[in-house]
Amino acid sequence: MPHDRPAHTRILLKLSGEALMGDDAFGINRATIARMVDEIGEVTRLGVQVAVVIGGGNIFRGVAGGAVGMDRATADYMGMLATVMNALALGDTMNKAGLTARVMSAIAIEQVVEPYVRPKALQYLEEGKVVIFAAGTGNPFFTTDTAAALRGAEIGAEIVLKATKVDGVYSADPKLDPKAERYSRLSFDEAMTKNLGIMDAAAFALCRDQKLPIKVFSIFKHGALKRVVLGEDEGTLVHV
Numbered sequence: 001m002p003h004d005r006p007a008h009t010r011i012l013l014k015l016s017g018e019a020l021m022g023d024d025a026f027g028i029n030r031a032t033i034a035r036m037v038d039e040i041g042e043v044t045r046l047g048v049q050v051a052v053v054i055g056g057g058n059i060f061r062g063v064a065g066g067a068v069g070m071d072r073a074t075a076d077y078m079g080m081l082a083t084v085m086n087a088l089a090l091g092d093t094m095n096k097a098g099l100t101a102r103v104m105s106a107i108a109i110e111q112v113v114e115p116y117v118r119p120k121a122l123q124y125l126e127e128g129k130v131v132i133f134a135a136g137t138g139n140p141f142f143t144t145d146t147a148a149a150l151r152g153a154e155i156g157a158e159i160v161l162k163a164t165k166v167d168g169v170y171s172a173d174p175k176l177d178p179k180a181e182r183y184s185r186l187s188f189d190e191a192m193t194k195n196l197g198i199m200d201a202a203a204f205a206l207c208r209d210q211k212l213p214i215k216v217f218s219i220f221k222h223g224a225l226k227r228v229v230l231g232e233d234e235g236t237l238v239h240v
Helices: 030-044 057-067 072-096 118-126 144-154 188-193 201-209 224-229
Strands: 010-015 049-054 101-105 130-134 159-164 185-187 214-218 236-239
Touching: 010 030, 010 144, 030 049, 030 072, 030 224, 049 072, 049 118, 049 144, 057 072, 072 101, 072 130, 101 118, 118 130, 144 159, 144 201, 159 224, 185 188, 188 201, 188 236, 214 224
Parallel strands: 010 049, 010 159, 049 130, 101 130, 159 214, 185 236
Antiparallel strands: 214 236
């Protein structure tokens, strides 16, 4: 039965950089990013406060060969800068589509984007602006999944929405096993026991400790984000 009222009033959407590539080998596919912004716009029009954490794999992939053998911290900082580029592209597309976006970076690049300041981020969300968190946590050795869990907890998000290429968590790889079943709901303990690899260990532990549920869904499935926000049976919910 369709719902007409959002199940969540404040969400943290985790987008991978790869999601912006579309069918391209790397970089940002304009049509893909515009479609994502349309989906986010639908959710904001329901009155939902939206924050986004974005990865940088689509850009970093283009220089990954040169990063082989590089100091890990240096490579991670390069990845953080890639997320800033994605955040700027996403924010610009949102503003052109009639949304109001604010990009906040965990590393100081004040001539380009404003620094992440928690009270300011909360103010923007309450004003109905979409807040895009760039540069991960600002620290090497932590993934953007961990940044999503951290920022989600900090802003009091009700749920972390992990956008992927697959419409949920399956018992096996659905591309290889036609009998693979999609889990509608899983507890954190079940997900750990089954070793499903939903997020990296630090991110997953933080969500579990903060009792912050995770919903895994496909960002490439039209209308899926809206259905998730409305509380419909879309994707896989991981909960305490």
